Amino acid sequence: MLLQPTDPLRESQDIYAALELASDSKCDSVISVSQVFDTHPILMKRIENDTLQPFCIEEIEGTRRQDYDPPAYMRNGAIYLTKRDVLMEHGSIWGDVIRPYIMPAERSVGVDSELDFRLLEILMAEKISEMD
Numbered sequence: 001m002l003l004q005p006t007d008p009l010r011e012s013q014d015i016y017a018a019l020e021l022a023s024d025s026k027c028d029s030v031i032s033v034s035q036v037f038d039t040h041p042i043l044m045k046r047i048e049n050d051t052l053q054p055f056c057i058e059e060i061e062g063t064r065r066q067d068y069d070p071p072a073y074m075r076n077g078a079i080y081l082t083k084r085d086v087l088m089e090h091g092s093i094w095g096d097v098i099r100p101y102i103m104p105a106e107r108s109v110g111v112d113s114e115l116d117f118r119l120l121e122i123l124m125a126e127k128i129s130e131m132d
Contacts, residue, residue: 002080002093009107009123010078018079018101028086028095032079034108037065040072073100076108 001018003010014032022030042063044055079101086095111117 001082004077004080004110006111007076007078007109008111008120009109010103011107014079014101014103014107018081021099021101022081022083025099027097027099028083029093029097030079030081030099030101031094032076032101032103032108033073034076034103034105036072036074037068039074040065040068042068042072073102076103077110078103078108 001015003015010032018030018032021027041055042057042059045052046055047053080093082093082095086092106123109116109120109123111120
């Protein structure tokens, strides 16, 4: 299991749930993800002949973010759980059969930039004040 320090909001319940998911299913790995809205693929565009075109999914004008279909998920970096044989024999932490462990957005904040770090500081301060 790889628990990246840049994703500190995962909780022990997430780790146990990922372990349970791996043991209950035939998979090579379990990778944590969170649902995306602001970065959904439907919003991605390409420029072709100086016009804006869908990158991969046609966007219907007026569609609310909550109604994007199909729902999209992104690796959040919090948990990478791989079976030993997959790692040793194939040199991969993913393998071929990957099960998603879906985490909520509030535990899926990764620190990759100064802005991320500032957001994490706010969330941690709130968490500490809840404990007082």
